[in-house]
Amino acid sequence: MSDMSTHADAPRSPGRPRSVRADEAIVQATLDLLAEGSTIEALSIEAIAARAGVGKATIYRRWSGKDALLLDALRTLKGTPPQPSGHSIRDDLVLLVGAIGHNIDPRAAKIMPCLVPEVNRSPVHYQLYQSMVEPRRKLMRQVLQRGMRSGELRPDVDIELAMALLSGPMLMQRMLRWQPDLDDRLLPERIVDAVLDGLRVR
Amino acid sequence: MSDMSTHADAPRSPGRPRSVRADEAIVQATLDLLAEGSTIEALSIEAIAARAGVGKATIYRRWSGKDALLLDALRTLKGTPPQPSGHSIRDDLVLLVGAIGHNIDPRAAKIMPCLVPEVNRSPVHYQLYQSMVEPRRKLMRQVLQRGMRSGELRPDVDIELAMALLSGPMLMQRMLRWQPDLDDRLLPERIVDAVLDGLRVR
Numbered sequence: 161m162s163d164m165s166t167h168a169d170a171p172r173s174p175g176r177p178r179s180v181r182a183d184e185a186i187v188q189a190t191l192d193l194l195a196e197g198s199t200i201e202a203l204s205i206e207a208i209a210a211r212a213g214v215g216k217a218t219i220y221r222r223w224s225g226k227d228a229l230l231l232d233a234l235r236t237l238k239g240t241p242p243q244p245s246g247h248s249i250r251d252d253l254v255l256l257v258g259a260i261g262h263n264i265d266p267r268a269a270k271i272m273p274c275l276v277p278e279v280n281r282s283p284v285h286y287q288l289y290q291s292m293v294e295p296r297r298k299l300m301r302q303v304l305q306r307g308m309r310s311g312e313l314r315p316d317v318d319i320e321l322a323m324a325l326l327s328g329p330m331l332m333q334r335m336l337r338w339q340p341d342l343d344d345r346l347l348p349e350r351i352v353d354a355v356l357d358g359l360r361v362r
Numbered sequence: 363m364s365d366m367s368t369h370a371d372a373p374r375s376p377g378r379p380r381s382v383r384a385d386e387a388i389v390q391a392t393l394d395l396l397a398e399g400s401t402i403e404a405l406s407i408e409a410i411a412a413r414a415g416v417g418k419a420t421i422y423r424r425w426s427g428k429d430a431l432l433l434d435a436l437r438t439l440k441g442t443p444p445q446p447s448g449h450s451i452r453d454d455l456v457l458l459v460g461a462i463g464h465n466i467d468p469r470a471a472k473i474m475p476c477l478v479p480e481v482n483r484s485p486v487h488y489q490l491y492q493s494m495v496e497p498r499r500k501l502m503r504q505v506l507q508r509g510m511r512s513g514e515l516r517p518d519v520d521i522e523l524a525m526a527l528l529s530g531p532m533l534m535q536r537m538l539r540w541q542p543d544l545d546d547r548l549l550p551e552r553i554v555d556a557v558l559d560g561l562r563v564r
Contacts, residue, residue, distance in 0.1 A: 273482045277475040279538060290542065297541075304561075313561050321531075321552055322561055324541050328530030329523075331540075336481060338533075339499075339526050340492065350523055358560025359506075359515050359524055 179222075185212040186219055190233040195267035200230065200278045200285055227288055234292050237271065239264035241296050249307040250352060253326060256300045258348035260327050261334030273335060297323060313356075325355050381424075387414040388421055392435040397469035402432065402480045402487055429490055436494050439473065441466035443498050451509040452554060455528060458502045460550035462529050463536030475537060499525060515558075527557050 189212035193203055205226055209216045223229040242259050244252035263272065279289045300323050307313035329351050332338040391414035395405055407428055411418045425431040444461050446454035465474065481491045502525050509515035531553050534540040 269482070273479040276478040276538060280471070280475045286539065289538070293540075307561075311563065314559075314563050317561050318552070318556070320541050320543050321556055324531040324535065324544060325527065325553065325556055325561075328532070328534040328540070329526040330530070331534055332530040333526065336478060336491070337488065338495075338529070339522055341522050342526060350520070351527065354520070354523055354527055355557070356560055356562045357516075358558055358562075359509075359519050359527075360558045360560075361513065361516050362564055 182212070182214050182218055183222055186214060186222070186229065187233045187236055188212070190229060191237065191265065191267050191271065194233075194274075195270040197270075197274075199274070200288075201282070203230075205229075227284060231288055231291055234271070234275075234288075237263045237265045237268040238292075238296075241299055244299060244303055246306075249303060249310070249312050250356065252303045253300070253352045253356075254349045256296070256303065257326050257330050257351055259296065260330040276335075297327075300326065322355070326351060384414070384416050384420055385424055388416060388424070388431065389435045389438055390414070392431060393439065393467065393469050393473065396435075396476075397472040399472075399476075401476070402490075403484070405432075407431075429486060433490055433493055436473070436477075436490070439465045439467045439470040440494075440498075443501055446501060446505055448508075451505060451512070451514050452558065454505045455502070455554045455558075456551045458498070458505065459528050459532050459553055461498065462532040478537075499529075502528065524557070528553060 186208060189208050190203070193207060193211060194200070198207070203226065205216055205219055208229070209219055212219075219229065223232070238259075242255050244255055246252065261272075263269070275285070275289060278285045280286075301319055304313065304317065304319050304322055308315060308317055308319075330347065333342060333344065333347060388410060391410050392405070395409060395413060396402070400409070405428065407418055407421055410431070411421055414421075421431065425434070440461075444457050446457055448454065463474075465471070477487070477491060480487045482488075503521055506515065506519065506521050506524055510517060510519055510521075532549065535544060535546065535549060
């Protein structure tokens with residue numbers, strides 16, 4: 161359990177049940193190993209158990225296997241998804257686009273770019289990646305559906321395409337700094353306004 | 363030079379000058395090593411020379427160093443950029459968006475996703491990546507400028523942002539299969555039409 165002390169931001173208190181502290185140590189150990197350069201492929205339950213200072217049985221009591229643990233660990237990098245307020249389609253989209261590629265844990269900067277080759281290499285890891293993004297994708301889908309119902313958005317909007325239009329530029333920029341001249345701070349609202357309005361003269 | 367025989371699509375003829383054949387062998391050796399899992403970091407002029415069956419001096423006679431060689435090698439993965447015909451803004455954008463993330467060399471599927479972590483790790487590799495994409499970005503910038511001059515596009519279009527809107531969704535899809543339900547074949551025209559028209563009712 162000694163590894164937990166290296167994470168100042170991990171919530172822990174001496175009064176919490178031992179099993180909760182063990183779960184946290186296991187998740188932190190998983191993220192530490194990934195941030196230190198372990199591939200998902202190479203990561204083993206043995207190594208995670210050793211790093212967290214627990215037995216393998218403790219991990220298997222809580223998670224069915226490596227992929228389930230990885231999904232939980234990777235989701236903690238991103239924190240809780242933002243909750244759209246429901247007042248304005250535009251503002252809700254700005255909120256959700258701003259959360260794309262945004263992580264609350266500094267280890268994400270080491271881990272997330274390295275997922276790209278792994279996601280391409282293995283169907284299992286592709287599924288893991290999809291499970292990671294789907295809850296956030298669902299929030300955006302709901303906002304777009306609301307906009308179509310209210311008549312603010314065109315009735316023929318392809319929602320899956322619209323999500324790609326809103327998410328792709330932000331993710332490229334956060335992941336690859338694709339366009340070095342774009343000002344990142346205002347980017348979510350600039351992307352949303354441009355996608356809503358279109359480039360063509362009206 | 364024996365490695366060249368493994369690339370059926372590499373242009374070679376017995377009548378070509380020895381120096382051209384050596385250049386090709388060097389570029390092919392570089393791509394082979396990357397496709398086999400070498401990181402850009404780990405790749406050495408020594409290893410490339412050995413693989414290509416040439417001396418290091420032969421490489422330095424043609425390229426100033428590893429980065430210049432890498433840039434040439436990575437550019438051959440993508441082939442020649444498509445040339446917009448200049449008749450229609452929309453069709454020219456569809457052509458250029460269709461070329462994003464498209465590679466003519468099968469080794470690209472192994473190499474390109476692995477560049478993401480490297481680009482994030484090193485300013486030199488980030489520069490390499492920017493040099494690789496800039497010629498293609500320039501073609502798209504010119505089409506958008508033409509559209510603004512002709513009055514087809516809004517006069518207040520932010521061209522760098524517009525390029526991110528057009529490129530981001532395509533690259534995400536080609537690199538990560540971000541949205542598994544999107545039909546890739548028609549994607550370039552669907553992206554271009556949606557970005558030109560916008561999601562909002564007019």
